[in-house]
Amino acid sequence: MFIxxxxxxxxxxxxxxxxxSFMKKTTGGWIALxxxxxNYARCFSWLYxxxxxxTIVLAGLATLSCLLVGFPVAYYLAKAQGTQRxxxxxxxxxPFWTNFILRIYGIISLFGNHGxxxxxxxxFGLLDNPLQILYTRFGVYLGLLYNYLPFLVVPIxxxxxKLDFRLREAAQDLGANRVQTFWKIVVPNIKxxxxxxxxxxxxxMVGEYVIPDLLGGAKEAFLGNVMVSQFFVxxxxxxxSAIAGLLSVLLLVALWLHHRWGFVRPVGGIP
Amino acid sequence: xxxxxxxxxxxxxxxxxxxxxxxxERGEFFCLLGPSGCGKTTVLRLIGGxxxxxxxxIWLGDRNMTHFPPNERNVHTVFQRYALFPHLNxxxxxxxxxRLKGTSKTSIEEKVxxxxxxxxxxxxxxxxxxxxxxxxxxRVALARALVDHPEVLLLDExxxxxxxxxxxxxxxxxxxxxxxxxxxxLMVTHDQEEALQLSDRIAVxxxxxCLQVGPPKMIYxxxxxxxxxxxxxPVNEIHGELAEDLGEQFTLQCTLGTFKVKKxxxxxxxxxxxxxxxxxxxxxxxxxxxxxxxxxQVLDICYLGSRTEYNVRLPGTxxxxxxxxxxxxxxxxLNAGDRIFLTWKTEDAIxxxxxxxxx
Amino acid sequence: MSPxxxxxxxxxxxxxxxxxxxxxxxxxxxxxxxxxxDLGSGFTLQWLNRVIxxxxxxxxxxxxxxxxxxxxxxxxxxxTLGAVGLTPFIxxxxxxxxxxxxxxxxxxxxxxxxxxxxxxxxxRVELGATTVIIAHASFSASFVxxxxxxxxxxLDPHMEEAAQDLGAKPSETFWRVTLPNILPGVLGGWMLxxxxxxxxxxxxxxxxxxxxxxxxxxxYSLMRMGISPELNGLSFFLICISTFLVMxxxxxxxxxxxVIKG
Numbered sequence: 001m002f003i004x005x006x007x008x009x010x011x012x013x014x015x016x017x018x019x020x021s022f023m024k025k026t027t028g029g030w031i032a033l034x035x036x037x038x039n040y041a042r043c044f045s046w047l048y049x050x051x052x053x054x055t056i057v058l059a060g061l062a063t064l065s066c067l068l069v070g071f072p073v074a075y076y077l078a079k080a081q082g083t084q085r086x087x088x089x090x091x092x093x094x095p096f097w098t099n100f101i102l103r104i105y106g107i108i109s110l111f112g113n114h115g116x117x118x119x120x121x122x123x124f125g126l127l128d129n130p131l132q133i134l135y136t137r138f139g140v141y142l143g144l145l146y147n148y149l150p151f152l153v154v155p156i157x158x159x160x161x162k163l164d165f166r167l168r169e170a171a172q173d174l175g176a177n178r179v180q181t182f183w184k185i186v187v188p189n190i191k192x193x194x195x196x197x198x199x200x201x202x203x204x205m206v207g208e209y210v211i212p213d214l215l216g217g218a219k220e221a222f223l224g225n226v227m228v229s230q231f232f233v234x235x236x237x238x239x240x241s242a243i244a245g246l247l248s249v250l251l252l253v254a255l256w257l258h259h260r261w262g263f264v265r266p267v268g269g270i271p
Numbered sequence: 272x273x274x275x276x277x278x279x280x281x282x283x284x285x286x287x288x289x290x291x292x293x294x295x296e297r298g299e300f301f302c303l304l305g306p307s308g309c310g311k312t313t314v315l316r317l318i319g320g321x322x323x324x325x326x327x328x329i330w331l332g333d334r335n336m337t338h339f340p341p342n343e344r345n346v347h348t349v350f351q352r353y354a355l356f357p358h359l360n361x362x363x364x365x366x367x368x369x370r371l372k373g374t375s376k377t378s379i380e381e382k383v384x385x386x387x388x389x390x391x392x393x394x395x396x397x398x399x400x401x402x403x404x405x406x407x408x409x410r411v412a413l414a415r416a417l418v419d420h421p422e423v424l425l426l427d428e429x430x431x432x433x434x435x436x437x438x439x440x441x442x443x444x445x446x447x448x449x450x451x452x453x454x455x456x457l458m459v460t461h462d463q464e465e466a467l468q469l470s471d472r473i474a475v476x477x478x479x480x481c482l483q484v485g486p487p488k489m490i491y492x493x494x495x496x497x498x499x500x501x502x503x504x505p506v507n508e509i510h511g512e513l514a515e516d517l518g519e520q521f522t523l524q525c526t527l528g529t530f531k532v533k534k535x536x537x538x539x540x541x542x543x544x545x546x547x548x549x550x551x552x553x554x555x556x557x558x559x560x561x562x563x564x565x566x567x568q569v570l571d572i573c574y575l576g577s578r579t580e581y582n583v584r585l586p587g588t589x590x591x592x593x594x595x596x597x598x599x600x601x602x603x604x605l606n607a608g609d610r611i612f613l614t615w616k617t618e619d620a621i622x623x624x625x626x627x628x629x630x
Numbered sequence: 631m632s633p634x635x636x637x638x639x640x641x642x643x644x645x646x647x648x649x650x651x652x653x654x655x656x657x658x659x660x661x662x663x664x665x666x667x668d669l670g671s672g673f674t675l676q677w678l679n680r681v682i683x684x685x686x687x688x689x690x691x692x693x694x695x696x697x698x699x700x701x702x703x704x705x706x707x708x709x710t711l712g713a714v715g716l717t718p719f720i721x722x723x724x725x726x727x728x729x730x731x732x733x734x735x736x737x738x739x740x741x742x743x744x745x746x747x748x749x750x751x752x753x754r755v756e757l758g759a760t761t762v763i764i765a766h767a768s769f770s771a772s773f774v775x776x777x778x779x780x781x782x783x784x785l786d787p788h789m790e791e792a793a794q795d796l797g798a799k800p801s802e803t804f805w806r807v808t809l810p811n812i813l814p815g816v817l818g819g820w821m822l823x824x825x826x827x828x829x830x831x832x833x834x835x836x837x838x839x840x841x842x843x844x845x846x847x848x849x850y851s852l853m854r855m856g857i858s859p860e861l862n863g864l865s866f867f868l869i870c871i872s873t874f875l876v877m878x879x880x881x882x883x884x885x886x887x888x889v890i891k892g
Contacts (some may be wrong), residue, residue, distance in 0.1 A: 224740040248741060
């Protein structure tokens with residue numbers, strides 16, 4: 001029992017932390033101690049709602065792209081056997097083991113105005129002016145895709161792996177063609193894993209700070225960036241906390257959805 | 272030192288073990304027999320100390336160990352899947368309990384070697400547990416549990432994970448082991464043959480209730496109800512009403528006719544069941560005068576070498592009859608479809624009160 | 631599967647891998663160029679030299695290592711104890727508790743970072759290496775917990791009962807039986823916690839205050855100043871180390887597999 005105690009001790013600061021941020025936002029914080037919901041109301045004002053919307057849309061797009069790109073990758077790995085598969089997995093994950101910031105730095109180097117991509121394009125005369133990738137929405141999108149791709153490959157891969165390929169053979173034996181097999185057998189069975197994986201990629205994306213900061217600049221702020229600026233630049237801690245609270249609520253909702261829908265285990269044949 | 276359970280019960284909400292009273296003598300080989308879900312494993316776990324009883328006490332000799340944790344009881348368990356420690360080799364697995372007590376190195380060496388020799392796996396001392404066959408693993412589990420001579424050894428369906436040939440061999444070895452070591456062996460099984468072969472006494476359980484306790488012969492020949500009768504061996508049942516009282520016997524009235532029923536000293540209700548063992552019935556090729564006679568038709572025949580099994584159709588029911596080879600070869604051979612007569616001696620029939628069937 | 635499909639998928643896979651490696655490879659390349667932006671500027675080792683000689687990168691590196699070791703150890707202990715303690719109750723664990731344990735993993739780092747900062751400020755704790763260690767540990771403990779949970783599932787449930795049955799007290803059971811069997815998982819968890827801590831940027835950013843700089847933080851501040859050759863040099867070293875570590879780990883896995891086969 002004393003073991004549970006210790007876990008609680010890690011959770012306790014955490015609980016307090018969470019509680020703290022909640023408290024902070026409804027009370028006045030630095031300014032006054034009157035509890036107010038005004039902070040939350042501000043969140044919904046046009047200015048911030050826009051940021052909110054943009055964050056979600058971009059994260060959603062990036063997640064979708066990760067899915068589209070990730071699926072063939074996962075498929076290859078699932079189909080590969082033995083050493084081939086191991087090599088593939090290793091290759092996929094080595095970038096993951098390098099420092100996160102470094103990877104962003106790499107992207108900046110490559111795609112910056114003086115980066116390799118532009119240099120090549122310019123020197124080959126394909127462009128007159130350097131392509132502006134950094135500090136644009138596309139740059140952020142690229143950063144998200146680059147960083148989160150391996151994370152989505154893993155759940156798709158493990159779902160595919162668990163899928164009994166004999167189910168496909170059974171379907172074909174009964175007369176289904178390739179396309180039908182895919183939609184009626186493969187998709188329903190991996191739906192669960194794919195959904196869970198997407199959620200676990202989408203949620204962190206929404207909460208991203210560094211990528212929009214480094215690759216997007218001031219214009220392309222995500223919720224996370226706005227939140228931080230409220231804390232450090234505007235010194236409006238309560239309002240910042242309100243944004244944090246809102247974000248947390250959004251995430252808990254997404255989690256609850258996952259709880260309701262997500263636990264679809266691939267079962268032999270019957271989803 | 273005997274093991275005593277006094278009014279021991281356990282309530283799991285969805286399952287209840289009714290208050291149980293049991294006394295098991297030192298050195299006995301005792302079996303808990305019953306279908307799955309009857310509570311026999313629960314009893315074992317209560318004795319082992321892995322679950323506290325909801326009520327009652329557990330005594331070992333003059334020690335009340337009801338609330339002792341498993342490590343303070345002088346009781347060891349052989350688990351169904353052996354639960355050997357994968358990070359230790361065979362020798363260390365067996366030596367485990369001795370090391371905990373701080374036994375001297377030389378003493379450990381001696382005791383472990385002795386017990387390994389007893390279960391005939393001396394040569395495996397240095398093997399890793401992951402490299403053992405089923406039978407070998409089981410012997411290691413036995414050695415581990417017996418090395419420090421516990422009062423009681425609990426065995427949870429120890430033979431169920433073995434293949435049939437090995438199972439038969441191990442049955443004999445278990446019995447010998449029990450005699451040699453002198454500990455009380457308490458085994459849980461759902462295999463009635465096993466229980467009959469190995470036990471000094473058997474307790475039959477069903478749905479959390481202990482139905483009968485006694486030596487194998489008693490359970491077989493004198494079952495307390497039709498469930499026990501049917502569980503311990505194949506049976507044929509006749510249900511009917513007691514009609515006349517003839518002094519030492521009753522007559523039984525049923526759809527198959529009228530038969531003689533022996534009084535067994537206990538008061539009987541009007542509705543009774545008559546249990547007939549297939550081996551206690553005889554097939555007559557022709558009608559003769561007999562106390563109990565039924566006409567039937569042979570459905571199918573199964574020749575098993577030492578005996579032949581017949582399925583006989585009777586009005587409204589079907590009977591199984593065993594005919595030993597020695598008798599069969601003296602008589603005319605039968606074929607499916609033949610009309611025959613079945614008979615039995617009145618004293619061979621078991622009279623029981625009628626019990627609802629179904630587990 | 632049709633050969634064309636096979637080919638497509640394989641090509642696609644390696645194309646994606648290429649895309650993933652391109653930035654890193656370019657960084658490595660740049661480390662050797664006189665002018666990082668100019669491919670034709672010639673090959674040099676001066677930047678690498680500078681990185682090694684200059685002290686500015688050593689301190690953050692040492693800090694990161696120390697913090698990572700400390701927080702990894704702390705979080706491994708916490709996570710393992712948590713998993714060991716909660717496994718018997720795992721089926722009856724209320725959803726609220728489960729969510730609580732998952733919280734560090736689910737919440738975006740911004741939020742956890744900010745809330746920890748708030749927490750420390752409110753407790754009037756001075757920001758520094760200790761706060762970073764605590765922050766990292768709280769964050770990675772949950773990861774360790776889940777890893778250990780999986781490890782414990784694989785254990786024979788009767789093993790601990792067997793140990794007790796043979797006379798071991800609960801503490802003896804843990805030390806003599808449970809721990810030796812989960813050790814590989816514990817080590818794996820430690821390594822994960824170490825990586826999380828060493829790599830971490832955002833949480834360190836919020837909880838380190840002025841005094842302590844970790845490697846990622848240093849890299850970040852250098853990046854804000856623009857592309858620097860020294861940074862490229864450092865990148866080279868870091869990428870090499872990461873790759874080497876991954877190779878070493880996998881080599882160990884492989885050789886273990888060969889031993890079992892043989």
